[in-house]
Amino acid sequence: MRLLRIGPPGRERPATLAGDGRLLDLSALTEDIDGAFLAGGGIDRARAAVDAGGLPELDPALRVGPPVARPGKIVCIGLNYSDHAREAGAPPPTEPVLFLKAPNTIVGPNDEVLVPRGSAKTDWEVELAVVIGRTARYLTGPERALAHVAGYTIANDVSEREFQLERGGTWDKGKSCETFNPLGPWLVTADEVPDPQRLGMRLWVNGAAKQDGSTQNMIFGVAELVHYVSQFMVLEPGDVLNTGTPAGVAMGAPDPKPYLREGDVLELEIDGLGRQRQVVGQAR
Structure with a gap:
């Protein structure tokens, strides 16, 4: 559905x-x-x-x-694809890297994305987003974790890399700017996604292919992530879990890096989950 x-x-x-x-x-x-x-x-x-x-x-x-009304929290996983970790110059993590995005970053799949004031390094990230359907608290293992998932959708984990990495050492400030989490178009129920680890995912900027990956290349799969996160915080119905991005972000490109500018057009898709399109604007 x-x-x-x-x-x-x-x-x-x-x-x-x-x-x-x-x-x-x-x-x-x-x-x-x-x-x-x-x-x-x-x-x-x-x-x-x-x-x-x-x-x-x-x-x-x-x-x-967005297919889900404002969630209680957006939990995100960093460096969850080995190729993305490699392009970021970081070793693959031995445990999931967690950070949070502000819930008010969520906008519709085709809404405008705003480059923040003072930004020079706004970046894109196509991601599989997991929507929680049942409370997940101290799950005993990954085996039953998917029973707590209502469904799946597409997220664009828009990121400002200078704010994220060069402005005080916390990721959240580079992840929580307004419009930084386009979500949708649909919440596809879990019964229609029998294997969330076999989904192709792609992103284009101004018609040029930038990301072309698959969820099968996650370092930590969806079931493992839901189990892991439940050890540190209670996942509640309606919460969103962004599961990481494959290689191909602007930060990993050769200089000069093609960070987003006003007028750029982003297009994203994941197999079976639909497609997004955003025009980039400038925060005034």
Whole structure:
């Protein structure tokens, strides 16, 4: 099932994309696609409502918002692809590298991405995002970790490298600028992604291919990450886990590095999860 949120920022309506391409309104079932919806059997109710028929249609020309309402937290994994660690000049980690992004970084998959004031090194990162569906706390192992996953979507983990690496030694300030986490277009439910470690992922800037990787090359897979993170913090329904990016970011390119500028166009896709497109603007 493909769940999404349709409408202007702050007034999105819950919806599902039917197999025939129609957008069906889920407002009669729930106010939003959020942690309460995911934890309370919302996916099963939505599936039953689609099967029963009669759901009103929505205009497909409406804006697509992020597929999950503002999460409690966005947990991110750094250097989780060996080729990306290599291009960053870092050894592959022996344990997952964790950092957090502010929840208000989330925007829709086709919304504008803003280069922050004072930025010279704004970068892109296509990532598989995991949306939590059940509380994960001190899980005993990876074996049952995927049972806590509601589904998957695409994230662009936009990053300002100078803020991240040269301004005080903390990653979060280079990761939490406004618009720095386009998400979507859909939340594809876990039952439709039987193996999250076999998904191709690609990113283009101004039509030029920059990233072309696969989740099979993660150092730590999705199940291991959900288990690991649950040892340090409680993952709650609606939380988002960004799982890392393959090689091909601007930071890893030869000089002069092609960091993002106003007017650039980003396009991202992951197999089965849809596609994003963002035009880069400048924060004023």
